[in-house]
Amino acid sequence: MDLRDSDRHWLLATILYSELSPSATRNIAVEQLLRRSTRSADLDDSAPSNDGRSGRSLFPEAPSDPKKKIGMYPPLFYAACTAGGLVSCGLTHMAVTPLDLVKCNMQIDPAKYKSILSGSIALLKEQGLGGFFKGWVPTLLGYSAQGACKFGFYEFFKNYYSDMAGPEFVEKYKTLIYLAGSASAELIADVVLCPMEAVKVRVQTQPGFARGLSDGFPKFVKSEGYTGLYKGLVPLWGRQIPYTMMKFASFETIVEMIYKYAIPVPKDKCSKTTQLGVSFAGGYIAGILCAVVSHPADNLVSILNNAKDATVGDAVRKIGLWGLFTRGLPLRIVMIGTLTGAQWGIYDAFKVFVGLPTTGGVSPASADSPAVKLSKLT
Structure with missing residues (x-):
């Protein structure tokens, strides 16, 4: 020693x-x-290290806790974030399958499924109570894979773009870093989601097409080929990338504001229960914003995956410009707000479980801070 x-x-x-x-x-x-x-x-x-990382990362340092199992930045950190995203997205999307089923049918056939209540009653009469859970398997698998890529790659790209910005610019451009990191992550995540999303929509909106994934997937491929599974990829990007950019950037900003203006003590002095409550509240508010921004593309995805030869132009003509922005929106606000709040709560709870700090709430050090100044000299 x-x-x-x-x-x-x-x-x-x-x-x-x-x-x-x-x-x-x-x-x-x-x-x-x-x-x-x-x-x-x-x-x-x-203290600042020779690589200049200290004082400018968008990640808060992990607390000095003897029970801490994982540090910040190594591959195990990203693996833990990937696992947390898998659990949070897969379980929450599966739980709201009944709401998703009603929403998709309202988008496809508004004359028959006019509202949330009437649409739910009509589906209950047609398919019974079990019908509300049609498509839960592709939902679970698809959104588990998507959530793993979304959260895992977001943490990676957020750190990567922070490195690119450098210590003198990370605070100034932190919102752009959040937006770029989330967009990059979602670009990858939608590639793994798209096939399951296509099968899910077809199972949920075409009575008699299939019971679920086991018979729906081969039937879909036989009808449209493997390329047909990605017919809705561009509209899916159009829906999910703005959604995820809003989801992460607004969440980071909202949580930071809550700790700054609504809670009288610093984040590291708050209990884990309080921190997780802030994560849920920030996620719910962010989810409402996400639903509004991404709703037009969500309507397009539902229509395109329901009809074999449908195009974006056909979908817009069918639903109309006003319907593109409003059809099914109230239900989607309730669904996405709850979904996003629960996802952030579960994700941060998983991070706490493995010994990592919760997401957000700590603003990066400014370029004038002593740590950043020293990192420039080393």
């Missing part, structure tokens, strides 16, 4: 002037010295 001069003097004085036996004194002194060394190392680690 490499001792500093101050530590050597302290250790010698402790042994010489203690009233305990030499062996007991030595053991106690060594134990206390180890604690002093650990605290010193923690302080040293917080």
